[in-house]
Amino acid sequence: MSPATVSPMLVRLAGERATGALLRDRGTLYLVDGQVVHAESPAAPGIDILLTATGRLRPEGWQQAVDRAGAHGFVGRFLVESGQVAGGELEICHLGALHDAAFFALAPSSGPTRFRYGVAHWIGPVHPVSAEVVEREAARRRDLLDRLWPYPDVDNAPVVRTRRRPDTTVTARQRAVLALADGAMTPQDIARALGRPAFHILIDIRRLAAAGAVETPRAPVPQAHLVPAWVAGMTPDPDVALLRRLRDALEATL
Template sequence: MLARLAAEHATGALLRDHGTLYLTDGQVVHAEAPAAPGLDVLLTRRLPREGWQEAFDRAGAAGRVGRFLVDSGRLADGELELAHLGALFDAAYFALAPGSGPTRFRHGVAHWMGPVRPVSAHVVARECLRRRELLDALWPHPQIDNFPVERASSDTPIPRRQRDVLDLADGLRTPVDIARLLGRPAFHTLIDVRRLAAAGAVRTPRDTPPPPPAVPQWVARMSEDPDVALLRRLRDALEAL
């Protein structure tokens, strides 16, 4: 559907259960997802919350918040562009994840940020695939992305960036929670968590119980035998007495 909308030069919002992509003339201009920290989180140290609120109040209705931040001198043009691209790809990874539910499109819907640096739909889809493959190569157990991160005993040296994640691994916070606290993209934090898992520095989610052993064919055939079924019913009746 994304490829078709790009070919049609559509403008609007592509909605899925895990996020939304905003298109203008078939190009992706913004993305947001509950699991991905937004620009306001990624730029917290550079722009206080009050600055975001003022920009939204004054330029949100016109869909020019990004332009307002630059024109008012709160952010440099390149600074906004880099942060916006990081947030876009971060949110798109979750929005386009397999199993993200049905896809709907609302024509004409625009995001309050406004266009900053449009990206082709092909590039967005390709980057999402690359990121999934990278995570699988680091630690091929995606369930760890959604579970609370808990430290484990390990003597493996941990780089500074991953230590920041490990310091917040209290067994209650998920990778997304840690990303928000650190003001980092969620995908980058998933990379750190999977590397920590591969190094044995965090506990991995408990495996699901193994399936019951397969019933031998001769047992299955016995259960279908009417004489065996009759004997079983008689046995149950005697035990009930």
């Protein structure tokens, strides 16, 4: 497990079998008896979007569940018992939303981490996951993204298409992402528009960046008065074409 993704407080709370909400810069993890029962992040579509945007659940059905069961913390149970969502389907969607949000919530951060004991999420019990599994999955996802294209600036910047032809075949899902790459929408915006987990969108965008189909944001150029003139005249950006050739050569040897 990558040390950068580990939350010492989460490890301690899991050992204490604590119940409550772990608040971090980029999201919140909800624990019951030390296990993670839900997660939320501004960077990830919520379970409501994942269920409704794909047509699995009518928006009015979701709102009905929140209105009737939200205050009691049993929205998930209400959806299943009312026949709007099958139990297995809810579990799969919930796990997807949990790991998606946890990936962002557990990102390296210099901000404060707080825990509010006794706080519960309105979705209610669906499928608890051990804290160890959540952290391990977050680390695996971060490592995967770095292997695909090791420039995380593409994860948060507006997605901009390039004029060049991609180096590889573009899949149907990647075409859907490119169709929304208008230079204004971020990966998070695209995830919400498509009703897909944000991490899945990041995979597509990093692959598209590696193929030359979307731009990698430029790093800021150092100020000339702080560096030698010959350095100030150079761009700190990587030689993307060279990186692609190196990547292709390495893959050919595997």
